[in-house]
Each structure stands twice: as C-alpha cells, then as structure tokens.
Amino acid sequence: MVQKVECAIQDRYPDDFSWCYGCGRLNKEGHQFRTGWDGDQTVTYYMPEPDHKAIPGFVYGGIIASLVDCHGTGSASLALHRKNGFEPDNEELPPRFVTASLSVNYVKPTPEGTLLKAVGTVEEIHPKKFKVAVDVFADGDLCATGEVVAVVMPASFGAK
Amino acid sequence: MVQKVECAIQDRYPDDFSWCYGCGRLNKEGHQFRTGWDGDQTVTYYMPEPDHKAIPGFVYGGIIASLVDCHGTGSASLALHRKNGFEPDNEELPPRFVTASLSVNYVKPTPEGTLLKAVGTVEEIHPKKFKVAVDVFADGDLCATGEVVAVVMPASFGAK
Numbered sequence: 655m656v657q658k659v660e661c662a663i664q665d666r667y668p669d670d671f672s673w674c675y676g677c678g679r680l681n682k683e684g685h686q687f688r689t690g691w692d693g694d695q696t697v698t699y700y701m702p703e704p705d706h707k708a709i710p711g712f713v714y715g716g717i718i719a720s721l722v723d724c725h726g727t728g729s730a731s732l733a734l735h736r737k738n739g740f741e742p743d744n745e746e747l748p749p750r751f752v753t754a755s756l757s758v759n760y761v762k763p764t765p766e767g768t769l770l771k772a773v774g775t776v777e778e779i780h781p782k783k784f785k786v787a788v789d790v791f792a793d794g795d796l797c798a799t800g801e802v803v804a805v806v807m808p809a810s811f812g813a814k
Numbered sequence: 815m816v817q818k819v820e821c822a823i824q825d826r827y828p829d830d831f832s833w834c835y836g837c838g839r840l841n842k843e844g845h846q847f848r849t850g851w852d853g854d855q856t857v858t859y860y861m862p863e864p865d866h867k868a869i870p871g872f873v874y875g876g877i878i879a880s881l882v883d884c885h886g887t888g889s890a891s892l893a894l895h896r897k898n899g900f901e902p903d904n905e906e907l908p909p910r911f912v913t914a915s916l917s918v919n920y921v922k923p924t925p926e927g928t929l930l931k932a933v934g935t936v937e938e939i940h941p942k943k944f945k946v947a948v949d950v951f952a953d954g955d956l957c958a959t960g961e962v963v964a965v966v967m968p969a970s971f972g973a974k
Binding site for chain 1: 830831833834835836841843844863865866867868869870874875876877879880883884912913914915916917918919920923
C-alpha cells in the first residue's frame with residue numbers, strides 16, 4: 655500500500671502561495687501537508703510530531719483540524735485543475751483555494767505515533783466553490799470526519 | 815482595555831493534562847492559549863507567530879481553528895467549574911473537557927501581526943456536554959465565528 659503522495663498539488667503552487675503553515679512547501683516550520691489523487695479520491699498522509707498531543711498518547715484536535723483544512727483546499731485545487739484538463743504532474747499552475755468553512759467531528763481519540771491518512775471526496779457546488787468531505791484514519795481506524803467548503807482565492811486576497 | 819487573561823483555567827489543569835499543543839502550560843512548543851472569564855463571557859488572547867501564515871499578510875486558518883478548539887474546551891471547563899461553585903483563582907481542580915465537534919466560518923482574512931481575541935458564549939446542553947459559540951476578532955474586526963461542542967473527558971481517555 656502506498657503511504658506517500660508522489661505528485662502533490664502543493665508542489666505546484668507558485669512560490670508566493672507556498673508559505674502556508676499547514677501545506678506550504680517553503681514554510682520550514684509548518685506541517686507541509688501534501689495532497690494528491692488516489693483514484694477519484696484525494697489523500698494526504700501526515701505523521702504528527704511528538705509535541706502535537708492533546709494529552710499524552712493522543713493527537714491534538716487542532717492538528718487534525720489543520721490537516722482537514724489543507725486537505726480540503728488542496729483537494730479542491732486538484733479537482734478544479736483536473737476539470738481544466740490538468741494533473742499535478744503537469745507544469746501548469748493550479749488554481750488556489752481558501753477555506754470558507756471547516757467542520758470536524760472527533761469520532762474517537764487519535765493515537766500518537768501513527769501515520770494519519772486523510773481521504774477526501776470532492777463535490778463541485780459552484781464553478782468557484784467546492785465541498786470536500788474528509789475522513790481521517792489512524793492505522794485504518796476512522797478517528798475524525800470533516801467537511802471543508804473551499805472557494806477560489808479572490809484576486810484581492812494576495813494583493814500586496 | 816485588558817488584553818491579558820489574569821486567571822486562566824488552563825493554569826489549574828493537573829500536570830498530566832497540561833501537555834496540550836494548543837493550551838498546555840507545560841508544552842513549550844505549543845500555543846499555550848489561556849482562557850478566562852470576562853463577565854459572563856470567556857476570552858482568550860493570542861498573538862500568532864510569523865510562521866503561522868496562510869499567505870504572506872494573513873493568519874493560517876488552522877491556527878484560528880486551534881484557537882477556537884481550546885477556547886471552547888477551556889470555556890466549558892470554566893462554566894462547569896463555576897456551576898460547581900469555583901473560579902479559576904481557587905485551588906480546586908477544574909473539570910477537563912474534550913472536543914466532540916468543532917466548526918469554523920472564516921468571515922474575512924485575518925491579518926498577521928495583530929493580537930487575536932476569542933470571545934466565547936457558553937451554553938449547557940447536558941450536564942456533561944457544553945456548547946460554546948466563539949467569535950474571533952483581530953483589532954476589533956470579526957474575522958471568524960465558530961462553535962465547539964465539548965464533553966467532560968471520559969475517565970478512560972487519560973488511562974495509561
């Protein structure tokens with residue numbers, strides 16, 4: 655079973671948009687989540703750091719929420735990019751999304767020291783708005799479910 | 815205007831429950847959110863680190879989600895503690911909550927370099943379950959709203 659994303663959409667974000675604490679490849683202090691296709695679903699793998707605990711033995715919910723957040727925006731970007739005829743191994747710049755809303759249900763405590771796998775199912779609800787249902791697994795156990803509504807980043811958002 | 819929480823509920827959590835990456839006073843790598851009363855509402859102040867960005871100029875949504883999360887559990891703890899007759903400046907150990915669910919609506923981009931203020935309104939929906947509505951302000955501007963459902967931590971959760 656593949657436990658690594660080969661072609662991540664975040665690898666293709668332009669440098670100016672690659673500083674996200676969650677998924678920016680240039681943010682060395684961040685989580686550097688990487689999201690790719692797994693058939694018609696999307697996947698992000700992440701191993702939490704030892705400090706990322708809620709109480710000893712269990713992962714902090716804010717880390718799970720962060721994983722769901724960036725997995726959601728990355729999945730939306732993958733989906734619109736594919737709709738436009740591109741895959742993340744193309745050189746073409748992908749569309750960049752921001753999170754409109756995020757929700758997480760904590761199904762069971764997430765054990766520490768286990769590779770997490772976020773799996774996304776993307777639905778287009780408007781040409782510029784996508785809904786991503788996210789399941790987070792630890793060693794095959796469903797620990798959290800979430801939903802992200804992601805919208806195409808407004809041009810004004812990155813204006814300097 | 816007071817911009818600091820004098821008596822935080824997290825200051826009273828027992829050591830074993832003070833390692834949370836969001837609000838554990840013993841987790842030196844974490845955010846160390848501190849939540850206290852402000853009249854009948856609750857408040858947490860937080861200055862994001864420079865790395866905690868989404869894109870340059872704006873705070874990462876996962877940090878906002880983390881703030882909402884711990885502000886929610888801390889507020890629930892404050893509320894049940896007060897119901898039991900105690901305030902966070904008492905020596906009495908407060909009840910500890912875990913997050914059942916978390917939602918965040920990102921109302922507008924949150925500017926970097928600004929002290930964030932989370933304000934909570936707590937509602938008891940069951941003797942062991944509290945709902946906390948959270949508003950997150952940056953310099954007086956409402957940037958995000960959220961909701962946390964927090965439940966009293968099951969005894970099994972901390973079992974070693």
